[in-house]
Structure formats: C-alpha cells, structure tokens
Amino acid sequence: MPKTRxxxxxxxxxxxxxxxxSGTVLRILLLANGLAxxxxxxxxxSFAALLNNLLQGSAVLQPVLLTSLLLVxxxxxxxxxxxxxxxxxxVTAAAGLVALLIAALGSELLVAPRDFxxxxxxxxxxxxxxxxxILLAYFRLRAQALSPARQEARLQALQARIxxxxxxxxxxxxxxxxxxxxxxxxxxxxxxxxxxxxxxxxPHEQVALSKEVELARQYLAIEALxxxxxxxxxxxxxxxxxxxxxxxxxxxxxxxxxVYHGIEPLPEGGTIKVRVYxxxxxxxxxxxxxxxARKQPRAAGHKMALSNIRERLALMFDVExxxxxxxxxxxxxxxxxxxxxxxxxx
Numbered sequence: 641m642p643k644t645r646x647x648x649x650x651x652x653x654x655x656x657x658x659x660x661x662s663g664t665v666l667r668i669l670l671l672a673n674g675l676a677x678x679x680x681x682x683x684x685x686s687f688a689a690l691l692n693n694l695l696q697g698s699a700v701l702q703p704v705l706l707t708s709l710l711l712v713x714x715x716x717x718x719x720x721x722x723x724x725x726x727x728x729x730x731v732t733a734a735a736g737l738v739a740l741l742i743a744a745l746g747s748e749l750l751v752a753p754r755d756f757x758x759x760x761x762x763x764x765x766x767x768x769x770x771x772x773x774i775l776l777a778y779f780r781l782r783a784q785a786l787s788p789a790r791q792e793a794r795l796q797a798l799q800a801r802i803x804x805x806x807x808x809x810x811x812x813x814x815x816x817x818x819x820x821x822x823x824x825x826x827x828x829x830x831x832x833x834x835x836x837x838x839x840x841x842x843p844h845e846q847v848a849l850s851k852e853v854e855l856a857r858q859y860l861a862i863e864a865l866x867x868x869x870x871x872x873x874x875x876x877x878x879x880x881x882x883x884x885x886x887x888x889x890x891x892x893x894x895x896x897x898x899v900y901h902g903i904e905p906l907p908e909g910g911t912i913k914v915r916v917y918x919x920x921x922x923x924x925x926x927x928x929x930x931x932x933a934r935k936q937p938r939a940a941g942h943k944m945a946l947s948n949i950r951e952r953l954a955l956m957f958d959v960e961x962x963x964x965x966x967x968x969x970x971x972x973x974x975x976x977x978x979x980x981x982x983x984x985x986x
Contacts, residue, residue: 656719656727657779659712663958664779668709671775676701700742704768708738724780732772739768813865828865831858835892846885848983849923853877853916856891860912863899870909871899879917885981886923887952894927894974897946902929902972913973921980928966928973946974953978 657664676697684690711734712719719727743764810832818825835858857875864871891914898912910930917924953961953976962977 655724655780655783656722656731656776657783659709659716659719661958662960665709666959667778668775669705671778672701672705672771673698675771675774700764703742704735704739704764707742708735708768708772711738728773728776731776732769735772736765736769740765810862810865813862817865824865828862831862834858835862846981847888849880849884849886849916850882852886852888852891853880856895856914859892859895860899867899867903867909870906871903872909872911874911874913876913876915876917879919881918881923881980881982883983884918884923885983886925886978887956890949890976891925891927893946893949894925894976897974898927898929898972902931906930906932918980923978923980925976925978926973928971931967931970931972949976 659665677694680690680694680697712731715730715734719730722730740761743761810828814825814828814832817828835855860871860873895912895914903909903912913926913928915924915926950963953963957978960979962975964975964977966973966975
C-alpha cells in the first residue's frame with residue numbers, strides 16, 4: 641500500500657527549495673542573472689562600459705552558476721534530510737567553494753589576463769555566497785507564503801465544493817429504488833459514505849492513484865442512479881501505474897464537472913471518457929465529455945473547484961505540472977500532466 645504524506649499544518653514546511661525541480665532551477669537562473677545585471681548597471685558609467693561589464697561578469701558568473709546548480713542537484717537528497725539552517729550553510733558553502741575553485745583554476749581563461757591578488761578570490765567567494773543567501777531567502781519567503789497551512793485551507797475549500805445538492809439528489813435516487821432494488825440502494829449508500837469519508841478525511845499531500853480512481857468510480861456509480869442509461873463511462877487505465885501518487889480529489893471534481901455541464905444538459909446523455917496513463921515519466925489524466933454548443937452555459941457551479949485544482953498543482957509541482965483544456969462546439973476535455981511520483985511501500 642503506497643504511503644501518503646501528510647500536510648497537516650502542525651508539520652513544519654521544508655523551506656529549502658527542491659533543486660531538482662525545473663521551476664526552481666529556472667528561478668535561480670533568472671534571479672542570479674538579474675542580480676548580475678543590476679550589479680553591472682550600478683558600476684557602469686556608459687553603455688559601452690555596461691556591455692563590457694556584462695560580458696566579463698557573465699564569463700565568470702555562468703560557470704559558477706551552472707556548476708553550483710549541478711552540485712546542489714546531486715546533493716538534493718542529502719539536503720532534504722537536513723534541518724533548514726544546516727541546508728542553508730551547506731548550499732552557501734558549496735556556492736562559495738565552487739566560486740573559489742573556478743576563480744583559482746580558470747580566471748585567466750574567463751577574463752582578461754591580469755594579476756589576481758587575494759582580494760579577487762575573496763571577492764568572488766563572498767559574492768557567490770551572498771547571492772546564494774539572497775536566493776535562499778527568496779525561496780524561504782516563497783515557501784512561507786505557500787505554507788502547508790494555506791495549502792490545507794485551499795484543499796478544504798476544494799473538498800467543500802462537492803455540491804450540496806449532490807447529497808440530496810443521491811438520497812432521492814436511493815429512495816426511488818430502495819424497495820425495488822434494496823441491494824443496489826445499499827451499495828449506493830456505501831459508495832456515498834466512502835466518497836464523503838474521503839472528502840472529510842485529514843488532507844494529505846498525495847494519495848495512491850488506485851484509491852483516487854476507485855473513488856471516482858464510486859462517484860460515477862452514484863450519478864448513474866439518477867441519469868441511468870444517459871450516463872456512459874469509458875475507462876482507459878491499462879497503462880496506469882498502480883504505485884503512483886497524485887494530489888487527492890483531482891479526478892472526482894473533473895468528473896462532476898463533466899456530469900453537471902456535459903451529460904445532464906443533453907437529453908440523450910453521452911459518454912465520459914477517462915484516460916489515466918504514464919508516458920515518459922509523466923502522469924497523464926484526461927477527462928472528456930460531449931458538449932452542446934446550442935445550450936446556454938450553466939451556472940459557474942464547480943468552476944471554483946477546477947480553479948482550485950490548477951492552484952494546487954502549481955503550488956505542489958510549479959512549472960512541472962500542466963492543466964490543459966481543449967474545448968470546441970461538440971467536446972470538452974481536461975488534460976492534467978504531473979510528474980510521476982512512485983509510492984513507497986508502507
């Protein structure tokens with residue numbers, strides 16, 4: 641059974657960035673080069689001097705920056721086990737050491753030949769360490785702004801978006817079959833209990849994909865009581881890794897949106913297509929439903945939950961997650977792409 645990872649707000653956040661996340665690397669590159677540009681502008685007395693400062697500064701900065709990124713990428717698993725301040729000292733020392741080694745071994749190749757004194761090496765080392773501290777301070781502030789307490793609050797907001805009238809519709813549907821088909825009514829009540837138990841449970845950062853799919857199937861089974869033959873579902877999970885972890889309550893809101901905005905307005909109903917698969921170390925979740933362009937759009941309803949999903953993906957995976965929508969006159973599809981996280985056995 642994959643192990644879920646709690647985001648209970650009593651657990652302190654890891655304020656060190658994930659140096660293997662492409663969004664983190666991109667931010668480091670942009671911020672470091674932005675600081676270098678500000679430094680070059682502050683020292684320049686003319687445009688020609690600015691260009692010269694940029695060329696010479698970049699010749700030293702880029703090797704130090706890229707080498708430091710490779711080093712912290714390799715150290716990322718070790719940094720994740722350290723306390724915050726241990727990690728800060730390790731990253732800062734690594735940046736300073738890289739700058740010192742490159743200054744000692746390659747300065748004459750990177751900049752115009754000159755006599756380099758001790759001040760030059762101290763300046764390169766301390767400048768690199770200062771930039772590292774500034775970047776770590778930025779990531780600390782960002783992590784605090786996106787702390788587990790706020791993530792939990794947003795997750796609870798998403799959980800609350802299970803439409804209240806869904807409960808009443810389900811009870812009405814169960815009452816309509818309780819005498820004619822008591823076994824089916826009992827199963828529907830069990831599915832509803834599981835659905836709400838999951839919605840009201842303690843939030844987790846990630847849950848087993850197999851559990852999320854099971855929950856989605858239970859939700860659709862409940863909706864089938866109301867819609868009957870009008871609701872058809874096509875599942876494609878042949879390439880779904882059973883050990884994958886995903887953020888909780890991702891599929892169910894997408895399916896609820898497909899039922900509410902896609903199937904219900906169509907007198908003849910339609911088919912919801914669900915595809916979950918692994919491709920090139922990325923998890924793909926696709927939910928598509930028929931649409932009727934001649935029908936007026938229904939009330940916003942569940943759009944807040946879908947916006948919440950996008951925000952949660954951005955908070956958790958940064959630029960490594962994608963939320964794509966394909967919408968035309970006859971069909972609507974949501975396609976979510978997120979990094980494959982393999983669950984650890986309990």
